[in-house]
Amino acid sequence: MGRYRAPDPPKAPYITPEGFERLVAEEQEIWPRRNEVTVALSAAAAEGDRSENAEYIYRKKELASIDRRIRYLQRRIPALQIVRQLPENRQQVFFGAWVTLQSEEGQETLYRIVGPDELDLHKQYISIDSPLAKALLRKQIEDEVEVNTPAGKCYYTIVDVSFEIAQG
Numbered sequence: 001m002g003r004y005r006a007p008d009p010p011k012a013p014y015i016t017p018e019g020f021e022r023l024v025a026e027e028q029e030i031w032p033r034r035n036e037v038t039v040a041l042s043a044a045a046a047e048g049d050r051s052e053n054a055e056y057i058y059r060k061k062e063l064a065s066i067d068r069r070i071r072y073l074q075r076r077i078p079a080l081q082i083v084r085q086l087p088e089n090r091q092q093v094f095f096g097a098w099v100t101l102q103s104e105e106g107q108e109t110l111y112r113i114v115g116p117d118e119l120d121l122h123k124q125y126i127s128i129d130s131p132l133a134k135a136l137l138r139k140q141i142e143d144e145v146e147v148n149t150p151a152g153k154c155y156y157t158i159v160d161v162s163f164e165i166a167q168g
Contacts (some may be wrong), residue, residue: 011116012128014095015080016111019118023080027073035068071133086163093136093161095128100160101136101145108159 015023037059044056087094098112109124113136116127126133135147136158145156 021167098162101156
């Protein structure tokens with residue numbers, strides 16, 4: 001069996017100004033870390049037999065991981081479109097919106113629709129590429145939304161839409 005892995009579908013190129021700043025900062029911070037790992041890798045390589053040198057193997061994998069992230073950031077950052085402008089209709093769900101949803105059971109949840117590079121479930125940030133965000137886009141307050149999930153269909157009612165940054 002081969003090691004072929006189908007490419008991921010293309011990600012939406014949108015990002016908030018805050019998310020863009022975080023990615024640029026990450027790219028700047030990763031280079032000093034790469035230099036530290038390179039020095040540690042050289043020191044581990046100088047210890048002799050590399051086939052049984054755990055430090056060497058670990059540092060080599062760590063360096064490969066850092067290099068993958070650097071390549072990704074160098075390709076992704078120039079391709080991003082920073083969304084700064086608020087939509088004219090602020091009662092409708094668009095990129096960057098904070099959306100309050102009410103489930104069939106009456107439970108309310110707040111989500112923000114952001115770019116795929118900003119996904120953070122602890123902050124309630126969901127990717128514009130997610131099934132929930134796709135179902136919400138262009139909907140308005142009091143619209144009902146059907147979302148297909150692995151557990152089955154879920155139904156939500158949009159309670160509020162806001163574009164205020166202070167909620168985050």
